[in-house]
Amino acid sequence: MYQFNDQFSKATSQFADVAANANRLAFANAEKAFGLQMASFEENASAAFAFWNELIEVRDVEGFKSVMPKGVQIARAATERSLGTAQEVFANTVKTNEAIGALAKGQFEKATAQATAEVEKVTKAASKK
Numbered sequence: 421m422y423q424f425n426d427q428f429s430k431a432t433s434q435f436a437d438v439a440a441n442a443n444r445l446a447f448a449n450a451e452k453a454f455g456l457q458m459a460s461f462e463e464n465a466s467a468a469f470a471f472w473n474e475l476i477e478v479r480d481v482e483g484f485k486s487v488m489p490k491g492v493q494i495a496r497a498a499t500e501r502s503l504g505t506a507q508e509v510f511a512n513t514v515k516t517n518e519a520i521g522a523l524a525k526g527q528f529e530k531a532t533a534q535a536t537a538e539v540e541k542v543t544k545a546a547s548k549k
Contacts, residue, residue: 427538431531438527442520449516453509460505464498 471487471494478484 427534431534434527434530438523442523445516445519445523449512452512456505456509460501463501467494467498470494 471491474487474490475484478487
């Protein structure tokens with residue numbers, strides 16, 4: 421009975437370690453994604469407010485016509501920045517998921533090897549009797 425409890429305790433400890441590592445990776449990825457998105461939002465907001473400040477100072481149609489191309493350029497840059505950030509976040513998430521998958525695969529292979537070793541051990545013991 422003690423051997424079973426010891427094996428169960430070891431397996432539980434290994435699972436908890438792998439789960440903690442997976443959680444650490446996932447949290448680090450979420451933190452990085454949040455930081456990237458906030459930086460992109462900050463740049464977009466700064467550019468938009470700067471444009472609105474210029475737009476407020478326009479007093480005639482000619483001034484409006486001269487400011488609008490800049491507004492289109494700011495919108496384009498903001499869109500490109502947002503898409504670039506989304507692609508970077510997606511790439512980081514894929515890498516994180518691959519790392520978590522490798523952890524899970526390693527845990528599964530380790531558990532399989534331990535179970536196989538136990539079966540061989542019991543089989544040898546049974547064949548000797």
